[in-house]
Amino acid sequence: MRAGRSRHRRAAAAVWLVAAMASTGGAGAREWRPLDDDGVHDPAAPGLQYLQKPSEALSVLPPDTAGNRVNWVEALRQGIIKPRTNVFPETKVNLLDLDVIFPETSEMPMVRFPHLVHTEWLDCANCHDHLFKKKIGANPVNMFKILEGEYCGRCHGAVAFPLTECKRCHSVPRNDLIR
Amino acid sequence: MTTAALAGLGRVLRRRGLAMMLATLCVALLAGLTAPGSHAEYGDVVINNFSDKAEMRPVVFPHWFHRVRFRCKVCHADLGFKFQAGGNEINMLKIIDGEYCGACHNGEIAWSIENCDLCHSGKPGTPTQVHESTLQKLLTPVNK
Numbered sequence: 185m186r187a188g189r190s191r192h193r194r195a196a197a198a199v200w201l202v203a204a205m206a207s208t209g210g211a212g213a214r215e216w217r218p219l220d221d222d223g224v225h226d227p228a229a230p231g232l233q234y235l236q237k238p239s240e241a242l243s244v245l246p247p248d249t250a251g252n253r254v255n256w257v258e259a260l261r262q263g264i265i266k267p268r269t270n271v272f273p274e275t276k277v278n279l280l281d282l283d284v285i286f287p288e289t290s291e292m293p294m295v296r297f298p299h300l301v302h303t304e305w306l307d308c309a310n311c312h313d314h315l316f317k318k319k320i321g322a323n324p325v326n327m328f329k330i331l332e333g334e335y336c337g338r339c340h341g342a343v344a345f346p347l348t349e350c351k352r353c354h355s356v357p358r359n360d361l362i363r
Numbered sequence: 364m365t366t367a368a369l370a371g372l373g374r375v376l377r378r379r380g381l382a383m384m385l386a387t388l389c390v391a392l393l394a395g396l397t398a399p400g401s402h403a404e405y406g407d408v409v410i411n412n413f414s415d416k417a418e419m420r421p422v423v424f425p426h427w428f429h430r431v432r433f434r435c436k437v438c439h440a441d442l443g444f445k446f447q448a449g450g451n452e453i454n455m456l457k458i459i460d461g462e463y464c465g466a467c468h469n470g471e472i473a474w475s476i477e478n479c480d481l482c483h484s485g486k487p488g489t490p491t492q493v494h495e496s497t498l499q500k501l502l503t504p505v506n507k
Binding site for chain 1 (some may be wrong): 478479
């Protein structure tokens, strides 16, 4: 139990260090690399000239400081983007407004998981039950597993906001709930 | 004195936590120093399961472009894309059959598959992975 806690602390410290370094380098204007200089596209690829540039699409969306430098949740809620919910007509949209608190977070503030914002983008089946059981306390989530791409880490740290944004999840001070 | 100091340092470094933090700091410093260098857009996925062998450029899938137009669930629930870079065994036969990318890239919802160069636009030899991930930034950049 004690060892587990100190592992948690070390994982949190490692993430925090990267977050601190990233924030010192990432301050200032929002910038997006051109496709021919992003390290993954081949500058000689004949299709490159036809592809939309990230700066063209993303600079008009609500700003953020991490990931794509776009607040995707706000972009959706303000109706600035209107991403389709389905390509098959029979697909149902299931919204759920239910917050779940994860209290076992060592010295960090507790985690609040808002279903609503997640169900605006995702379907229940994306997480349940292969990533998360539908039962409070039944999911042994920790930062090591998340960093390895399990649980929240399936999306956060890859596509949804990065794992260096500790306080976006660890947002509930312990005293707030006790009161 | 030096030997004792080195031995002490070695003992400390063998403790995983500190070693991990030092490694992280080094990588972070390196990343900071090379900050203006090339980097993919957050969430860009390179899929190179078969491309290199087929002498095609690997595929670059930009999540940012697609999430402006589609919610995650369209591809990850309805079309069955697993949350795993390269884990979907996509091939051109399935795409032509209307599976995976082919559910939209059929000339009706999005441009059709004869535009090979629009997807196959990656640098040859780029490994299959999600680029710019937090884990990638924490680990030694083996592929750089």
